[in-house]
Amino acid sequence: MQHGVVGRTILKVLEEKKLPISNYTLFASKKSSGKKLIFMNKEYEVQELKESSFDENFDFAIFSAGSDIAKKFAPIAASKKCIVIDNSNAFRMDLNVPLIIPEVNSEEIKKHNYIISNPNCSTIQAVVALKPLDDKYKIKRIIYSTYQAVSGAGSNGINDLENGICSFNTILSENINNINNINNTYLLKKFSYPIFNNCLPHIDVFLKNRYTKEEEKMINETRKILKNPDLKITATAVRVPVFNCHCESINIEFERNFILEELIDILKNSPSIVIMDDINNNIYPIPTVVTNKDEVFVGRIRRDESIKSGVNLWVVSDNIRKGAATNAVQILEQLL
DSSP states (O other), X not given: OOOHHHHHHHHHHHHHHTOSXXXXXXXXXXTTTTOEEEETXXXXXXXXXXXXXXXXXXXXXXXXXXXXXXXXXXXXXXXTTOEEEEOSSSSTTOTTSOBOXXXXXXXXXXXXXXXXXXXXXHHHHHHHHHHHHHHHHOEEEEEEEEEEOGGGGHHHHHHHHHHHHHHHHHHHHTTOOOGGGGGGTXXXXXXXXXXXXXXXXXXXXXXXXXXXXXXXXXXXXXXXHTTOTTOEEEEEEEEOSOSSOEEEEEEEEESSOOOHHHHHHHHHTSTTEEEOOBGGGTBOOOHHHHTTOOSEEEEEEEEOTTSSSEEEEEEEEOTTIIIIIHHHXXXXXXXO
């Protein structure tokens, strides 16, 4: 079942992986039903999702349609013995639903009760890098600072940045010497302020404790995946004017001492991690290099000299691929 940017990317990743699946069916809302699209070199007509849709004895379903749809239809699919891989936040903190990153905790997949949750995009890339270090040195505290692309906010977020760029170009062509006029040249579809030329420290809604829901997701999901409910974590999530790929500055304090060269070797030899960390040649991960890749890229690896046993990492990953679509398809691959 597809929805927007992530749904289309799921189809792309499925085409690339060529999993041993004989039949596919594509579902969407009533508004989108009847549309034709080419998938696996075959034309498919998108069907309307109904409560009776899972009477057809499907084995698996990948959901990418938001938490409200998931809450309604995932239990229906599960009751028909169809294993659901859900991209929304509907079941992530449900104790009876495994929250899976295949490189990190694939052993938890078998504990599903026909529903498996895909973690938040920013959590996935972070924990891919954190897990091998936690295994070796035992993480004591994490400070997350994320710089998240507009694609994480869906097609409307992308539109806001595109429209801001177009408006800025219009201002330049008309010799208007005031960038604030961008505010009045187009209607925002997603963000509270123009994202072009801005950094917005506000992703999802604000909570009573003054954190945002995005920040709380990262904190709680990291604890669940690492099986450490008391792990000390704080987070600040910022939306930046980048189309694709989330960047994260992660500060980690360990309980055990470490040798930096050994720590880097551990990351190098961990699944799905690519080290880009050549300070002599100014090489480190950036979105334009990482986009359309399925790996998690790590650079700027350096000791935090303000504490006894701490390290700083710069982690970049394609939030639509590894942060959503690819991770969901990898879960399906594990099930198969």
